[in-house]
Amino acid sequence: MYQTKLQYVAIAIRHELQALLANIPLSNKFHDTIRYTMLAQGKCIRAFLVVECAELCGVHIKDCISIATAIELIHTYSLIHDDLPAMDNADMRRKQLSCHKKFNEATAILTGNALLLLAFEVIITSKSLSDNTKFCLLNQLIQAIGYNGMLAGQLADITSMQCSKDDIIAIHGLKTGQLISFSCQVGGIISSTCNEIRNHIRQYGKNIGLAFQIRDDIQDNENIIEDKVNLANEVGVEKATAYLHVLCDNAMDALQIFAEKAIILRDFTTYLKDNVL
Ligand code: GRG
Numbered sequence: 001m002y003q004t005k006l007q008y009v010a011i012a013i014r015h016e017l018q019a020l021l022a023n024i025p026l027s028n029k030f031h032d033t034i035r036y037t038m039l040a041q042g043k044c045i046r047a048f049l050v051v052e053c054a055e056l057c058g059v060h061i062k063d064c065i066s067i068a069t070a071i072e073l074i075h076t077y078s079l080i081h082d083d084l085p086a087m088d089n090a091d092m093r094r095k096q097l098s099c100h101k102k103f104n105e106a107t108a109i110l111t112g113n114a115l116l117l118l119a120f121e122v123i124i125t126s127k128s129l130s131d132n133t134k135f136c137l138l139n140q141l142i143q144a145i146g147y148n149g150m151l152a153g154q155l156a157d158i159t160s161m162q163c164s165k166d167d168i169i170a171i172h173g174l175k176t177g178q179l180i181s182f183s184c185q186v187g188g189i190i191s192s193t194c195n196e197i198r199n200h201i202r203q204y205g206k207n208i209g210l211a212f213q214i215r216d217d218i219q220d221n222e223n224i225i226e227d228k229v230n231l232a233n234e235v236g237v238e239k240a241t242a243y244l245h246v247l248c249d250n251a252m253d254a255l256q257i258f259a260e261k262a263i264i265l266r267d268f269t270t271y272l273k274d275n276v277l
Contacts, residue, residue: 010044012047016069017072030110040096044072046179050184052262053188055187059187066122066128067137068183069122070122137189153176154174184208185201203253211251217240
């Protein structure tokens with residue numbers, strides 16, 4: 001059930017991306033690199049979470065699609081940089097060569113930078129958001145991805161030796177959790193929803209953000225690299241799975257207040273819990 005909505009959102013994001021690409025001249029080298037990285041087979045889960053959580057706040061997809069697109073641009077920037085030899089050194093991404101393998105390292109670094117800045121441009125030029133809403137969104141987005149958020153998690157991930165379980169959970173919460181959590185909160189920022197609803201969505205986002213990375217740790221456990229920050233490696237697959245279940249159950253609890261309105265998010269959370277997104 002969630003897959004149908006995910007596909008719908010992914011198509012809407014692709015539309016937005018095509019429109020952005022139409023404004024980048026073919027003679028500009030970033031046209032090719034942005035097309036290559038953004039129109040690959042990304043799932044658009046963060047955009048899906050933006051749209052679903054925003055609907056719980058009474059916000060229509062047309063009023064949050066620009067910020068959802070911006071978040072997907074930022075997510076792709078982070079993956080391009082994460083794949084670089086100085087970081088995770090990955091050859092493949094989204095079933096194709098990673099950006100630095102397809103082009104070269106300098107191009108990949110610059111493409112990541114370009115996507116990050118394009119994301120800000122998309123928010124600033126959005127026609128559906130007021131200036132005040134844009135300011136609030138940008139303020140919280142910058143906190144989520146900056147030196148106290150995603151970047152802090154990434155740096156700790158790369159530089160930490162010998163992490164405890166709690167260290168790993170903290171790193172995951174920053175590195176992967178912050179952007180996912182922000183995605184869930186977009187609708188609450190755009191709308192005038194009451195604090196109670198915002199708090200429930202915040203709880204949902206926090207748990208689902210961490211669950212997403214723990215799920216990846218469990219899947220990754222088979223080809224483990226000794227010094228990689230990985231919860232399943234640290235505590236074993238069984239305990240990591242139990243923790244994934246606790247997080248997904250907490251996320252489900254946070255949705256209770258929305259009753260039938262959250263049926264798609266419940267379905268998504270069940271799939272995440274069963275590790276089969
Ligand atoms: C380098 C600035 C910088 C930040 C890196 C991206 C990141 C922060 C950390 C995540 C690295 C990673 C591969 C984590 C595993 C979690 C995961 C499966 C991420 C990929 O997200 P998906 O599955 O990817 O939503 P698609 O390709 O579908 O968009």
